[in-house]
Amino acid sequence: MVIACLSLSFMSSAYAQDCPPAGGKFIIKGFTGETGVTATGAAKDPRYGCKWQTDDGRELWWDMGEDVVAKQASKPAAGKAPPGSTLGGPLSTGSVYECTLPGIGLFTGAYFGIINSNTYRDFDGRRGNYRYDASTGILRLTSGSSKGLVYKRTSDKTFRVLDDKGNITGGNCVHNSAKKIDGRW
Incomplete structure (x- = not known):
């Protein structure tokens, strides 16, 4: 009682x-x-x-x-990111992003790491190519095992998985600085 x-x-x-x-x-x-x-x-x-x-x-x-x-009413000046932000800027070589799905947890099929300016690595260590448009924050995996996955950068440390129509899904990918690009994830 x-x-x-x-x-x-x-x-x-x-x-x-x-x-x-x-x-x-x-x-x-x-x-x-x-x-x-x-x-x-x-x-x-x-x-x-x-x-x-x-x-x-x-x-x-x-x-x-x-x-x-x-939500904060003030916005940074047009074309400028907030201080300390890399949103819209280049992707950091060696960064690893862990992904989750609501109600499921880890979404290892969407994990990715940035090897260099056009190569990514997936959860299992396989490589492929990507294109990143800094003006829109859209990351497209164009070859390899994760070909077809598309992400939208929502902060300097976060990407959201997009569906086939370009809508944000529940998939959320967060930068994990403890994980190394050539390490075991």
């Missing part, structure tokens, strides 16, 4: 915050990375939470909490 009371108390505090008004811009920091969302202004659903529209057009229900933060 004590456990039931504690969980009800916890649940009421988690649901204490109301949904923001329509048009508010936020970022949800989930286990698949950061998702940009806009508040719809809908009333809070007691079971599902607040209704959001993701930046890529999907509907999402999520409760207000510490993982939901207001």
Whole structure:
């Protein structure tokens, strides 16, 4: 009985915050990375939470909490990345990206490492070629075992896997500085 009371108390505090008004811009920091969302202004659903529209057009229900933060209004000057960011810049030789899928975990089929300006390595050590467009942040694996995989750079250390139509999927790839390009992943 004590456990039931504690969980009800916890649940009421988690649901204490109301949904923001329509048009508010936020970022949800989930286990698949950061998702940009806009508040719809809908009333809070007691079971599902607040209704959001993701930046890529999907509907999402999520409760207000510490993982939901207001999106910063200020943007860097056109053509300039924030200080310390390499977003849009060249890919770092030797960097290794580990990928996950929501509800599944490790997504080793999408892991990649940057060997040089046009060669990548997959989880099993096989090599192939890639093209990276710094202006769009799009990375395309053009040959090798992972041929056809496409990623969108979302921060200097993060890529999201894209589907065949160019939409962001749940696949999230994060730079892991502890992994070496020629090491075992």
